């Protein structure tokens with residue numbers, strides 16, 4: 015357990031004050047036991063993966079922040095894999111591709127964990143996590159660990175119905191047989207497109223806003239004249255208007271102010287209210303018991 019740990023080291027945005035305590039469980043049993051003890055002692059506890067879709071507060075976080083990145087167990091079957099929540103999604107995509115298994119080509123450039131990608135229903139290039147999930151095993155609010163089949167929960171655009179209800183511990187994913195070279199080529203092309211269109215050289219958290227139905231958040235933000243605009247150290251990327259980059263010393267409050275200003279301006283100019291895709295992790299308990307808290311803060315605004 016690390017005390018007083020800089021949250022900025024846990025976020026791809028490189029933003030955030032100190033966490034009171036950070037712990038990287040190495041087994042599922044370890045994770046559930048820390049969670050149980052924290053619940054008993056009424057210590058706030060929350061869980062993150064690779065921090066590629068979160069904005070941590072400048073004032074830091076009380077209690078325990080659990081990070082899944084050491085939960086990396088994997089077992090390969092016949093066009094199926096059982097994988098723990100902290101496994102890197104992009105690595106899984108690459109390894110499946112090397113085997114000639116198709117299904118995760120879209121995921122090669124997404125820098126999240128398997129658990130985070132399931133909770134966000136991460137997607138790109140017209141595909142998403144939902145299409146390859148067979149089942150998940152999760153820790154529930156009553157402390158039980160249960161397996162759910164794919165038909166027992168729902169996915170929608172960047173949405174999973176388990177959000178706020180459970181922590182994903184492991185998942186079973188299915189693939190289709192494919193041609194190794196074609197799969198690897200598709201992933202390479204996806205990566206090339208990302209390098210061309212996304213500001214990967216500066217700290218960011220991917221797309222800040224969800225695309226409104228039938229439109230693109232990036233197009234609207236660019237049309238409203240926000241490309242290159244800054245508040246403090248946070249800047250709307252010149253390369254992709256739906257990315258906010260940290261130019262060096264961005265604070266959480268800078269990002270939030272920029273988000274608020276963009277939402278207001280796009281609303282005034284085009285009558286469309288943008289919704290955030292990134293998660294703002296505020297203070298308090300973000301554990302599986304904190305459903306109301308998660309509902310309340312699902313969107314940053």
Ligand SMILES: Cc1cc2nc3c(=O)[nH]c(=O)nc-3n(C[C@H](O)[C@H](O)[C@H](O)COP(=O)(O)OP(=O)(O)OC[C@H]3O[C@@H](n4cnc5c(N)ncnc54)[C@H](O)[C@@H]3O)c2cc1C
Pocket residue numbers: 026061062063064065066067068082099123124125126127128129130131132133134135136137138180181182183212214218219220221293
């Ligand atoms: C350069 C870049 C490009 C990106 N491109 C894409 C893209 O193309 N498509 C896309 O969808 N996203 C994209 N993202 C966003 C991000 O990578 C995905 O949303 C990713 O799936 C988040 O995973 P994570 O492990 O980083 O989650 P985190 O950021 O750590 O957490 C996100 C949320 O999920 C919760 N969570 C994490 N793990 C678990 C778990 N095991 N159980 C329950 N809840 C959990 C956290 O509490 C938090 O609420 C991009 C980000 C970056 C930086």
